Each structure stands twice: as structure tokens, then as C-alpha cells.
Amino acid sequence: MIRGWPLLLFLGSCSGQPAFAPGGIVSNNPCIDAILAEIAAPHQIAAVSVYSHESASASAPVGWARQFPALGTAAEDIIAAKPRLVLTGNLASAGTNAALAKAGLDVVTVGVAPTLEEDIAQVRHIARAIGRIDAGEALVTRIKQSVSTPPAMPHRPTAIIWQNGGFVAGEGTLQDELLRRHGFRNASSSFGLKSWGILPLETLIRNPPEVIFMPVNADGTEERAMSARVQLINNLRNKTRIVHFPDRLLYCGGPTTITVSAKLAKAREDILATQKKGAP
Template identity: 30%
Template sequence: MKRWRCLLLGLGAGLLLGYQVALAEAPRTVVIGSDVAEILAMLDALEGVVGRDDTSQYPERVAALPSVGYLRQLAAEGILSLAPERLIVGAAAGPREVLAQLEAVGVEVVRIEQGANLAALPAKIRAVASAIGRDDAGDALVSEIEAKFATLEAQRQTTQGPGPSAMFLLSHSGMTPMAAGRDTAGQAVIEAAGARNAFASFNGYKAVGAEALVNVAPEVVIATRSGLEGIGGEAQLWQLPGLAMTPAGHARNLVVCDDQALLGFGPRTPTTLMALHSALRSAVTDTTNEEGCWRVTS
């Protein structure tokens, strides 16, 4: 009995030592880009991660890390203050000169080239998984994501008639609200959710006047939670020139989505698109949802 106890204690000590060594070997890592951060979290690979950028706010374990600033306006000094050995950066990270400076002083910079594109999400997951040596976990996560895309497609196929004409409103505090046109993330999520972009006649994001709003007559407004807060809430939204004279304005038809869950093009995006599809097709009011998308009617 004593011999077995010693063997078990020895085995336990060996496993603990191995776990501690594994933790010690995880390089000090700063992650740049909410999509990359969420993929790392889904792969259970946050060991060694010591910093993030401003957009990386999910899950809470990531949000609790110190931020090195906005992903497009990085500064070498702020990043180096965390003494990183490695950066894992999304496609939008920059400036390039800053990343080059970091490489020049010996910081490994792993670039995940797949950007804000729904079709590229599986390849993005595999790229992150390969960078950290977790290919099998990456393949498993890709299978989950592809199953969710298949469910979304099935949802779209079972709905009757064309989707509603939607306006995706981009807004931040202090900026003029803009509508999403062609070749934007806003249009991508509208179409993925089975709706039609009311402003597909122009490229990019543009401020639109009252006459343009009345002419295109959107049936529903899609806004992000922070965007809605940026213009002062729902009451201020319907005060935008011309919006009250549209079908969306008459019905006060609004769908609100979590910013990064919808537009981050990370692991949460397929589920959020399913929620958006349901919200666009449902008359149910749900203002208690903390993630995804929910419809607000008043």
C-alpha cells in the first residue's frame, strides 16, 4: 500500500511539474485583433497572453488584460512595456512600420492574413491554430463553425419571400452616422442574414440625407450596441433627418447587435448571424439579450 501511495504521489508530482513547465514555456504574447483573441480563447490557448488591443474585449479573461491601444494605431513603446516575446496580429493591425520595429528588436510577429471576410473564417482559425501548434483543436473548431454556417443557410432556405430592406447604421460618439453601402462589413452581414441592403447603390460607408433615406425606404435599421449609444440611444436614432418618414421609422423597427460578435468575423459571428436572421424575421421584442442581435420595437 505504501509503495502504491509513493507511486501515485510521484506520478502526481510529475504531472504537476509537466504542467508548470508547459506554462513556463508559453511565450509572453500580445494579441492584436478581436477575431484573433476570440479564436485563441476558443482554442483554450490564452496561456502566456499578457496584453491585447482595444478591440479585443471578449471573453472577460481577455478584456481584463492591459491594452496596448487601437489595432490600427499601435505604438512600439506601449507594446514593449509588456515585455512580449510574441505578437499574434490580425490583418488590420498596424502601422506596418511599428510591426517592423518590433521584429527588429527580436519580438516574433505572427501575422494572420485572413481579414474581415466570412468565407475566410475557417482558414483564419486554422492559421491561428497552426501558429500556436494546435492544429487538431483548430480543425475541431472549424467543424463547429461550418456546422453553424450550414444551420444559417438552412434558416435562410426555410424562410418565405425576400428578406426585408435593411439599413446598416455605422456610428460612433462624435461622428456623423453613416449607412453601409457595397463592399462593407455591413452589407456582408445584411446579406448573410438573408436581408437586402437598402444602400447597395454606393460603395463604402456614407452619410445620407433625408431625401436619400426617404427614397430608399428601408424597412428595418440595424445598429450596433455601441453605435446606438454613440448617437444618444433609440430616441435620438429616430430623430435623424428623414428616418422617421421611412417604413422603418414609422414602425420603429430596429435590430441591435453586439459589435464584435457581429462585425468581428470571429467564432461568434455565425451564431450572431443566426440571431440577426431571426430578429429580422420576427416581431418579438427582446431587449434583455446580452449577446448576438435582438429586435427592439416601440
């Protein structure tokens, strides 16, 4: 990240980065950016998180994010931006948030939502903070519709979301709740995992669940670094269903919940179709 807002402004004018407008809303959190992309008016936003300018780390549409200057989590950069409101999350340290408060800035902080209820509450909190309550409620309605009760399956398949590096979303996470709401049984507990944990490939191969939601790059291609693992996991295709699931879908809630729900619903529909074909 470029340190110091004057330098950022200079480089922005040379590189085509949009100019900074003081007195607006700034966000240094990519999950908050994703919500702003859905509910904020463009003229409200002065800057977004630097993570949202890169497809590998963005949860908001990159084309939308690049309309605005990018900020990191350093307090001095945020203070130099002279915003009227700072939206920040768990990527910013307590020291950063304390420095922002000492500078007299209005700061709204949200963490990682472990449940759908808290995820919706965060959307509403941000919507109130930026004066866009109706737009926030419209997003909440779409989130609720995306997780409405699905048709019952004769059998609830076991599943895990297996992130790059072997990370698995366990009980007490938003991803766990979404799995359950879409008719799956999270198999993480059978491996002795709680909340987020690491599941070694060898352990996964010995006792695979019925469905593995597996990461791919933001452009939809398989991780090159994971090619050996992918080849090994492909050996399980006769035992388990492999469903592509980009890592970025694990970063945030908000509108990402809608995308995750669509992925899970499609997988459920495919399984139901297979079950019906196999029915006597």
C-alpha cells in the same frame, strides 16, 4: 495607454492588473483577442489589446480579457514585453510591424476579412500559429453552423446595417455576405454605396429599406448622442422594421460572426412569422 512596460508593471501591481509573464503570446488587436478567448489556453497568453479591456471597444468578453495585462500598438511596449509570438492586425502601422521584425520577434499579422471564407482562414491561421489546431477547428465548425442555409422566405427583404455615424456595410464586406446568407438583400447599392460608405439620415428617411439593423451601446441602451436620430428613425417604424444591432458587432469576424448570425437569424424568423400571419 500607459507608455513603457516597466510603468505598466508598476501600476498593475498597484491597481490589481494581472502581472506580466514574459515569453508568452501577446495580441494588440481586439479581433484577434476574440479568437484567442475561444481557442487559446489561458497560460499561453501574456497580454491582450488595450481595446479589449473596455466594453465599448471589446469583441472578446471583457471579464476574460482583464485577466491579462493590456497592450497598445506602440512597438516599444510590445518589444519590452518580450513575447515569444506577437499577433497583430490592421490597427498596427507598417512601421510598428517593421520595428517588431527588426527586433527579431515572431509576428503573425491578419487584416480585415471581407468574406466568410477568409474569416475562417484567419481563424485557422491563428490556431496554427499558437498550436491550437483542434480548438480552431471547433470554432470554425460553430461559425459554419451559424451561417448554414436558412429556410427560404417568400420575399427577401431589403436591409442595411446602419452603424453609428451613418456608416453602412456595402458589397465586398463580411457583413454584406452575412446579410445575404441569412436571406436579406443589402440595400446599400441602391444608395450608390460600395464597400463601406456613409448614408445620411435624410437619404435613409426618403427611401428606407424594409429592415434597418441599428446600433446600440455595448450595454444594450440606445446611443444618447443618437437620440435625435433615433427619434427620427422611429418615424419609419410603420415603413420599416428596426432591429437593435450593437456597433461592436461590426468590428470583427471570428466568433463575432456567430453572434451576428444569431441576430440576423432572429430577425429573419420574426419576419417569417409576420409573413405567415399576413398570408391568406
